[in-house]
Amino acid sequence: MTAAKATFALNAGECVRRLFFVIFAPDSQQESSPLSGRKSTQATVRICGASSVTKQNGDYFIDLDYADFPVIGSVPAGATYALIFNPATGQYAQLPISLLGGGGGGGIPEAPNDGILYGRKSLAWSAVPAAPVIPLLGGGGGGGIPEAPNDGILYGRKSLAWSAVPAAPVIPPVRDMLTAARTYYVRPDGSNANNGLADNAGGAFLTIQKAIDVVASLDLSIYQVTVIVRPGGGGNLHGGNLLKNYVGALAPIIVGDETTPGNVVVDGNGSSAFISDNVRPWHIRGMRIRATSAGSGFDASSGGIIYFQKIDFQTFNQGYAHMRASGAAIIAATGNYTISGDAGFHLLAVNNGYMANYLAGTVPLTGTLNFSQGFAYAKQGGVLYTSGMTFNPAGATVTGPRYAATSNGVIATGGGGANYFPGSIAGSISNGGIYG
Numbered sequence: 451m452t453a454a455k456a457t458f459a460l461n462a463g464e465c466v467r468r469l470f471f472v473i474f475a476p477d478s479q480q481e482s483s484p485l486s487g488r489k490s491t492q493a494t495v496r497i498c499g500a501s502s503v504t505k506q507n508g509d510y511f512i513d514l515d516y517a518d519f520p521v522i523g524s525v526p527a528g529a530t531y532a533l534i535f536n537p538a539t540g541q542y543a544q545l546p547i548s549l550l551g552g553g554g555g556g557g558i559p560e561a562p563n564d565g566i567l568y569g570r571k572s573l574a575w576s577a578v579p580a581a582p583v584i585p586l587l588g589g590g591g592g593g594g595i596p597e598a599p600n601d602g603i604l605y606g607r608k609s610l611a612w613s614a615v616p617a618a619p620v621i622p623p624v625r626d627m628l629t630a631a632r633t634y635y636v637r638p639d640g641s642n643a644n645n646g647l648a649d650n651a652g653g654a655f656l657t658i659q660k661a662i663d664v665v666a667s668l669d670l671s672i673y674q675v676t677v678i679v680r681p682g683g684g685g686n687l688h689g690g691n692l693l694k695n696y697v698g699a700l701a702p703i704i705v706g707d708e709t710t711p712g713n714v715v716v717d718g719n720g721s722s723a724f725i726s727d728n729v730r731p732w733h734i735r736g737m738r739i740r741a742t743s744a745g746s747g748f749d750a751s752s753g754g755i756i757y758f759q760k761i762d763f764q765t766f767n768q769g770y771a772h773m774r775a776s777g778a779a780i781i782a783a784t785g786n787y788t789i790s791g792d793a794g795f796h797l798l799a800v801n802n803g804y805m806a807n808y809l810a811g812t813v814p815l816t817g818t819l820n821f822s823q824g825f826a827y828a829k830q831g832g833v834l835y836t837s838g839m840t841f842n843p844a845g846a847t848v849t850g851p852r853y854a855a856t857s858n859g860v861i862a863t864g865g866g867g868a869n870y871f872p873g874s875i876a877g878s879i880s881n882g883g884i885y886g
Contacts, residue, residue, distance in 0.1 A: 625697060627669040634661045634675070638682040649678070658691045658704060658716065670698020679706040679737065681713040690721035690745060693729045693754070701731040701757065708736035708760040711788070715764075718745040722770075726754030726779065733757045733784070740764035740791060747772045747793075750779035750803070759785030766793035768822045775803030775832070783839075786811040789846075792819040799832030799859065806835040815843045815872060821850035825871040828859030828883065837864025841872050848872040855883030862886060 559575075561568040567578040596612075598605040604615040634646040640654030646661055647653055655661050661677040668675070675698070696702060706714025716723045718741030724734055726749070734756060739747045740763075747763050748756045758781070763772040772793050775781045782805065789796065799805050825848070828834045852873035855861045863870045863886065868877060879885050 625667065625669040628671050628673045628675070628698075631674045631676070632668075634664065634677045636661055636677060636679045638680070649680070654680070661704070662691060662694055665702050666694035666696050668696065668698070670696060670700065670702070672699045674700045675702045677702065677704045679704065679714050679716075681707065690718040690723050690725050690741075690749075691716070693724060693726045693732045693756070695729050701733055703733040703735065705733075705735040706737035711736050711760050711762045712738045712790075714738065715740065717741060718747075719743065721745040722749035722774075723747050724749070724756060726750040726756050728752040729754045731755040731757055733759075734761065735785075736760045738762040738764050738790075741766050741770065743767065744770065746770045746774045746798075748774070748781050750775050750781050752777045752779065754779045756781045757784050759783060759787060761787045763787070763789050763791060763793070763796070765791030768792075768794040768820070771795035771798035771827075773805060774798045774800075775805050776801040778802050779804070781805045783807045783811070787813060789813060789815045789819065790817055792817075792821060794821065794823040795825070795827050796821055797826045797834050797836070798823075799828045799834050800830050802831040802833075804833045804835070807837070807839045811838075812840045812842055815841065815846040815848060818847045819849070821848070821873065824851040824854040824877070825873050826853040826861055826877075828855050828861050829857040830859065831857075832859045834859075834861045836870075837862060837866070841870070843872040846872075849874040851875040851877060853877035853885060854880075855885045856880045858882040858884075860884045 558570075561575045568575040569578050570576070595607070598612045605612040606615050607613070632647075635649045635654035636646075636656070636658050637649070637651065637654040638656075639651040640646075640656045641651075642656050642660040644653050644655060646655040646664060655664075658677065658679060665675050665677065706716075714737040716737055716739045718739075720743050721741065722745040723739040723741055724732075724747070726732065728751070732755075734748070735758065739761060741747065742765055744767055747761075747766060748758065750756050766772060770793055772789070772795070773781050774795070775798070780803075797805055826834055826836070850873050852869065852871040852875065853861055854877060856879070858881070861884070865886065871877070877885065
């Protein structure tokens with residue numbers, strides 16, 4: 451048999467303890483194809499020293515006889531390579547072999563089986579160090595950016611410092627703009643959970659105040675809004691009705707029964723029945739108003755304006771008035787009205803308050819009525835303008851002073867005379883007051 455040679459590059463002092471390699475034997479019937487149709491063999495050789503190898507031109511060679519090894523048909527898995535000399539061609543072929551093996555078979559030993567990542571360093575296994583943790587936004591003693599304040603406020607980074615993030619602006623709700631006139635209803639069997647647009651228990655509001663609040667939330671545009679108060683409704687057991695400003699061209703109207711005002715009773719019950727404090731005009735019509743414990747009927751202040759007609763003023767406490775205007779406020783009658791109960795004052799204008807009757811009309815009085823402070827009273831620049839009105843006490847007994855104008859208060863009757871207002875005591879003028 452012809453010997454085959456294999457060459458390996460060995461460093462000085464190295465020992466290949468275990469060597470797997472493959473040798474391809476020449477096939478005499480296919481000499482024209484140097485590497486085809488070969489038979490292969492496998493061998494294991496221990497090489498430690500020069501006695502089993504020869505060196506030629508810097509290469510190591512092993513002389514092997516093909517007959518010494520069994521024939522194999524494939525290259526073992528996990529092989530590297532070696533150079534095998536083929537005498538049929540006189541050339542070396544690079545073929546896979548196994549040079550390095552783990553475990554007890556020699557070669558590089560296996561890395562420790564302890565769950566740690568290892569790498570090779572200086573002919574030994576070395577644990578790979580964990581990647582360092584780079585602080586980004588950590589506070590405390592770990593370095594990096596300090597923590598944001600712990601005060602419940604949202605912070606962001608600005609100019610290398612924590613800065614509070616401004617709250618989003620509060621956008622006011624858009625008002626419902628009317629495109630036509632609208633009517634709301636108040637009934638004793640209604641509910642403030644309703645929308646107020648139907649004249650029945652399932653649609654009407656329970657209180658006038660609820661209707662006022664809803665109207666104040668609208669954009670009335672150029673359209674009229676009317677609140678209709680049905681008989682038995684409108685009573686507010688928790689105080690008076692506070693009129694509110696609104697957006698729109700026309701003053702809202704609150705109306706009960708203009709034919710029989712006594713059918714709809716509004717009781718302030720500890721407060722004034724209707725209060726206008728720096729509020730644009732509202733029209734109040736067709737109802738009986740009273741406040742038996744405290745409060746006035748109409749109480750306008752700080753420029754508030756109330757227009758009224760077809761109102762029946764019933765009983766009020768003697769410390770209060772059927773109507774009271776102060777601080778440049780205006781209360782004005784736009785039509786007839788009646789008086790069926792008494793009070794400390796019927797008309798009271800103080801602190802530049804103003805009351806007027808825009809239409810000539812008759813005011814009937816009924817019952818036994820006492821106006822202990824004065825039927826008409828103006829002081830501190832308050833003005834009462836009642837020219838053209840006729841107060842008719844027929845069928846009534848009226849006691850108390852007819853009028854009092856004091857501290858620059860003005861009462862203008864259009865020449866009505868000393869007995870223009872009803873009462874049992876003559877009127878008085880003092881401290882710059884004017885009556886005429």
